[in-house]
Amino acid sequence: MGFRALVVIAWQGILSNKLRSSLTVLGIVIGIASVITLMGIGEGAKKEAEKQVQSLGVNLIYVRPGAASNASISQGQGTAPTLTYEDAKAVKETCPSVDEVAAQYQSSYQVQHGEYNTSTTVLGTEPAYPEVRNFHPVNGRFFNADDMKDCARVCAIGDTVKEDLFPDESAVGKQILIRGELFDVIGVMEKKGANQMTDMDDQIFIPITTGYSTLFGLNTVTGQAVKMVLARAKDGQDLQAQFQITNLLRLRHGIKSPDQDDFQIRTQMDIMQTAQSITGVFSLLLGATAGISLLVGGIGIMNIMLVSVSERTREIGIRKAIGAKFKDILWQFVLEAIILSLTGGLLGIALGMLGSDWIGRFANWTCIVTPFSIFLAFAVSLAIGLFFGIYPARKAALLDPIVALRTE
Amino acid sequence: MAENVVQLEDISRVYEMGEEPLYALKKLTLSIEDGDYVAIMGTSGSGKSTLMNLIGCLDRATEGRYLLNQKDVFDLTDDELAEIRNSTIGFVFQQFNLLSSMTAIENVMLPLVYAGVDKEQRTLRAQFVLQQVGLDQRIYHRPNQLSGGQQQRVSIARAIVNKPRILLADEPTGALDSHTATEILELFDDLVEQGITVILVTHDGEVANRASRIVRMRDGQITSDSRIRSKKNA
Ligand SMILES: Nc1ncnc2c1ncn2[C@@H]1O[C@H](COP(=O)(O)OP(=O)(O)OP(=O)(O)O)[C@@H](O)[C@H]1O
Ligand SMILES: [Mg+2]
Numbered sequence: 169m170g171f172r173a174l175v176v177i178a179w180q181g182i183l184s185n186k187l188r189s190s191l192t193v194l195g196i197v198i199g200i201a202s203v204i205t206l207m208g209i210g211e212g213a214k215k216e217a218e219k220q221v222q223s224l225g226v227n228l229i230y231v232r233p234g235a236a237s238n239a240s241i242s243q244g245q246g247t248a249p250t251l252t253y254e255d256a257k258a259v260k261e262t263c264p265s266v267d268e269v270a271a272q273y274q275s276s277y278q279v280q281h282g283e284y285n286t287s288t289t290v291l292g293t294e295p296a297y298p299e300v301r302n303f304h305p306v307n308g309r310f311f312n313a314d315d316m317k318d319c320a321r322v323c324a325i326g327d328t329v330k331e332d333l334f335p336d337e338s339a340v341g342k343q344i345l346i347r348g349e350l351f352d353v354i355g356v357m358e359k360k361g362a363n364q365m366t367d368m369d370d371q372i373f374i375p376i377t378t379g380y381s382t383l384f385g386l387n388t389v390t391g392q393a394v395k396m397v398l399a400r401a402k403d404g405q406d407l408q409a410q411f412q413i414t415n416l417l418r419l420r421h422g423i424k425s426p427d428q429d430d431f432q433i434r435t436q437m438d439i440m441q442t443a444q445s446i447t448g449v450f451s452l453l454l455g456a457t458a459g460i461s462l463l464v465g466g467i468g469i470m471n472i473m474l475v476s477v478s479e480r481t482r483e484i485g486i487r488k489a490i491g492a493k494f495k496d497i498l499w500q501f502v503l504e505a506i507i508l509s510l511t512g513g514l515l516g517i518a519l520g521m522l523g524s525d526w527i528g529r530f531a532n533w534t535c536i537v538t539p540f541s542i543f544l545a546f547a548v549s550l551a552i553g554l555f556f557g558i559y560p561a562r563k564a565a566l567l568d569p570i571v572a573l574r575t576e
Numbered sequence: 577m578a579e580n581v582v583q584l585e586d587i588s589r590v591y592e593m594g595e596e597p598l599y600a601l602k603k604l605t606l607s608i609e610d611g612d613y614v615a616i617m618g619t620s621g622s623g624k625s626t627l628m629n630l631i632g633c634l635d636r637a638t639e640g641r642y643l644l645n646q647k648d649v650f651d652l653t654d655d656e657l658a659e660i661r662n663s664t665i666g667f668v669f670q671q672f673n674l675l676s677s678m679t680a681i682e683n684v685m686l687p688l689v690y691a692g693v694d695k696e697q698r699t700l701r702a703q704f705v706l707q708q709v710g711l712d713q714r715i716y717h718r719p720n721q722l723s724g725g726q727q728q729r730v731s732i733a734r735a736i737v738n739k740p741r742i743l744l745a746d747e748p749t750g751a752l753d754s755h756t757a758t759e760i761l762e763l764f765d766d767l768v769e770q771g772i773t774v775i776l777v778t779h780d781g782e783v784a785n786r787a788s789r790i791v792r793m794r795d796g797q798i799t800s801d802s803r804i805r806s807k808k809n810a
Contacts, residue, residue, distance in 0.1 A: 180678065485673075489661060491659065
């Protein structure tokens with residue numbers, strides 16, 4: 169018996185109880201649509217994280233004080249800092265694969281302009297910072313090498329600080345008080361938003377030399393501590409740069425072979441991988457949630473097919489009496505289940521894409537439907553029909569024709 | 577002498593119910609010639625339907641030998657039996673047994689669907705047999721829109737659409753009034769005329785008297801077997 173004829177028979181079976189068939193399809197529609205949408209959300213989160221990490225600057229290497237093993241290091245008084253401004257300078261001068269370096273030290277202070285005041289992070293850094301961070305002033309300028317040499321009392325302020333202290337006037341050329349010290353505002357930074365660590369806009373940038381001499385109050389005998397050294401590697405030389413920095417710092421800190429580093433070094437690549445593995449878990453959880461609703465949909469199909477088989481026992485008997493073989497009956501019911509689940513699958517894909525589009529547009533969340541997730545949804549709905557349809561279909565095909573014919 | 581289309585030798589059909597086995601058919605031997613018209617009579621529970629199911633390959637004997645068209649069916653698989661039902665045998669039931677979701681003509685075409693006949697041929701053949709049973713209108717109606725007589729005509733059309741050698745009818749007029757019953761029985765006469773072997777179960781003596789041979793049963797055995805007229809197209 170031909171495949172076309174079997175499909176027609178299965179289709180007639182579906183049409184013979186339209187309401188029930190539609191409700192069964194609805195179960196699959198919801199399952200598939202949530203798979204598509206949730207996978208889209210997961211994919212969006214991944215892209216978003218990548219974008220953010222990328223926006224921190226490319227080829228970046230972060231060096232922080234403290235051993236990798238003990239996360240919290242005490243910086244109590246009398247303890248020599250493990251990472252110093254001198255280290256940063258040495259990295260810049262001696263590592264051939266390093267392009268630019270910006271050391272940074274930051275602390276929170278009260279800042280004031282006229283009647284306005286706020287508490288914000290004051291970041292002491294070097295002129296290379298805008299370049300390395302890919303974060304530039306929109307008004308005025310960032311401080312330069314001369315300002316560094318002179319320990320000039322100049323600062324560039326972030327967008328949030330500008331709004332807090334200068335709500336209705338331009339800031340460049342005005343003066344602000346940072347913990348009582350007077351600074352000239354020479355620039356206002358572009359709006360950058362928050363990354364996963366800090367709000368980039370709620371900061372004030374000053375020359376690190378000025379910071380050491382006025383605000384940070386660190387004595388110069390044990391060396392000037394830095395909280396981070398940002399280094400930018402030359403293109404394609406991330407690994408070499410990481411290697412050179414590690415060697416240099418171990419040498420400078422007098423660390424012998426088996427001992428651990430007293431600093432942590434991470435590349436942009438590491439951070440990207442961490443972000444990806446986190447969003448990967450996130451996607452998996454979303455996928456699992458959607459999978460459960462699909463499973464429920466599949467059980468719905470099985471349930472309906474079982475009801476359908478027992479309701480149509482007499483029909484099966486009649487078909488067998490006039491010559492239907494085992495496979496004819498088996499395929500009739502398997503195809504019925506597959507048609508139901510595929511219809512649900514296709515409608516679910518459409519609904520899921522629509523839903524993703526809405527989430528993207530109205531919830532302002534990137535929601536990306538990939539061809540892979542569409543393919544997956546399609547394959548899964550086919551598999552569901554087959555898997556949950558085969559048991560009821562076998563039950564039908566194995567019915568004894570006489571018993572079936574006698575059933576009312 | 578014509579060959580036997582049906583040859584049953586010492587056939588038993590046993591149902592295992594509780595302690596004692598129930599013999600629906602007990603060592604029954606029966607031969608039916610090609611083209612004959614046989615009526616089977618007997619009290620309720622005497623095993624008539626069981627016998628019909630066996631002849632029609634819907635059921636298997638517990639013991640004994642069954643030759644259909646000179647061929648032993650004992651070793652055949654379920655699918656092979658299905659093929660025999662499709663090509664060699666036509667069933668007509670008391671309760672018509674039409675599929676309610678299909679139109680009359682779709683019901684008639686169904687055996688041809690399972691035989692793998694293409695759609696055009698199916699339609700032509702179905703229209704032909706529907707005309708033959710006297711139903712050329714209302715063929716696109718569903719069974720519940722047809723009278724009992726019309727439904728039985730559809731089911732006879734379905735039974736003969738694939739040109740069977742044997743037509744098995746288990747109380748085909750049981751659900752019909754006497755006038756309609758007569759019309760249906762006239763159809764059977766036509767089929768016998770065309771050379772189809774007709775085996776019919778009935779409680780009604782008048783119905784049985786239209787046949788050429790009457791077989792009476794009791795308790796799973798044949799009690800009398802008489803030829804009341806010679807075979808029609810001998
Ligand atoms: N599936 C079954 N299980 C157990 N016993 C059965 C089964 N089918 C039939 N029988 C028994 O076999 C015997 C013959 O049944 P059968 O249906 O052949 O009778 P019948 O002659 O057709 O009766 P009626 O005229 O009422 O249709 C009965 O005693 C019946 O109870
Ligand atoms: Mg009976």
